[in-house]
Amino acid sequence: MQPDESPLELLRAENEQINPAIILxxxxxxxxxxxxxxxxxxxxxxxILAVGTQEIEVIESHRKAFQKSPTSAIDxxxxxx
Amino acid sequence: xxxxxxxxxxxxxxxxxxxxxxxxxxEYLRFKAKSHNALYACETVxxxxxxxxxxxxxxxxxxxxxxxxxxxxxxxxxxKAYSERTNEFFQLVNDKCFxxxxxxxxxxxxxxxxxxxxxxxxxxxxxxxxxxxxxxxYLAGLMFxxxxxxxxxxxxxxxxxxxxxxxxxxxxxxxxxxKEKHGxxxxxxxxxxxxxxxxxxxxxxxxxxxQYPDLFEWDKETVDWLTEAYKAANxxxxxxxxxxxxxxxxxxxxxxxxxxxxxxxxxxxxxHKVSDE
Numbered sequence: 510m511q512p513d514e515s516p517l518e519l520l521r522a523e524n525e526q527i528n529p530a531i532i533l534x535x536x537x538x539x540x541x542x543x544x545x546x547x548x549x550x551x552x553x554x555x556x557i558l559a560v561g562t563q564e565i566e567v568i569e570s571h572r573k574a575f576q577k578s579p580t581s582a583i584d585x586x587x588x589x590x
Numbered sequence: 591x592x593x594x595x596x597x598x599x600x601x602x603x604x605x606x607x608x609x610x611x612x613x614x615x616x617e618y619l620r621f622k623a624k625s626h627n628a629l630y631a632c633e634t635v636x637x638x639x640x641x642x643x644x645x646x647x648x649x650x651x652x653x654x655x656x657x658x659x660x661x662x663x664x665x666x667x668x669x670k671a672y673s674e675r676t677n678e679f680f681q682l683v684n685d686k687c688f689x690x691x692x693x694x695x696x697x698x699x700x701x702x703x704x705x706x707x708x709x710x711x712x713x714x715x716x717x718x719x720x721x722x723x724x725x726x727x728y729l730a731g732l733m734f735x736x737x738x739x740x741x742x743x744x745x746x747x748x749x750x751x752x753x754x755x756x757x758x759x760x761x762x763x764x765x766x767x768x769k770e771k772h773g774x775x776x777x778x779x780x781x782x783x784x785x786x787x788x789x790x791x792x793x794x795x796x797x798x799x800x801q802y803p804d805l806f807e808w809d810k811e812t813v814d815w816l817t818e819a820y821k822a823a824n825x826x827x828x829x830x831x832x833x834x835x836x837x838x839x840x841x842x843x844x845x846x847x848x849x850x851x852x853x854x855x856x857x858x859x860x861x862h863k864v865s866d867e
Contacts, residue, residue, distance in 0.1 A: 562632055
């Protein structure tokens, strides 16, 4: 992280990905419930659940941090305005 | 993945009726409408894993019932957070292992990821003592905890003509009464006092309504352990029958021996009046 990077630049630099829990949930909902998950699959699901939950918490904390950020004037009109 | 040996066609594939396939499709569509919500996706993963865990336990514990079952794996049952099949598993545990669906487990909105068990013993802490519903032997054990209450003595005096004055005074409990090993005669007294004291080591007998409930996990070891403990708890009460008979045969001797055991950790063999010293 460079000290002169703006929050917007930091956001843009972040990797974009779909929360893995969404992908797994879709996979689980498509499969047949009568087919039991193996131990490995349950472990994988629990790991993904931990990662997915952590991602939600991180995004939520970032959102709260942005909401607390003070507004400041800029010397140009952003694209689209 | 492991096959579940559902009813199968000749090609080995499970047979599902139209209704079950429709419910499954609706369940998927309901999910799909919210699938881009990560929170909901996490809840879905948790729910599926949890339900799968219970299916596995169902098959392990009641394989024949599972094979015969026609309950839906998708449609919500009485406990709305779970499928009809999982609800069936809860019912089987209730019918074949121990009371699960009584007491506070009657709210259909409830999640049973962990469960509490109802106390089988009498609460000493806040219940009114209702002698009419207690066995005589249990009531005899209670007299050590209600020393100031003459009601118990009056009951035994009226029913069995027990003479309190000719019995030893009740002292502080001797530490030996809590020993693990006793002879046959002392054992029954020890069991009685442990039962009344809620210190049997059996969760069905030791918990009360006045404490925050212990919550148990859904795993085979815990369910098996609670099943055996439930049988043992019933045996505890069954064992009171022989103490009741001893009271009916000779209440005065029974009380002498019981008080003697409480005071000394041994069952007294002679009946005589003991001074207050």
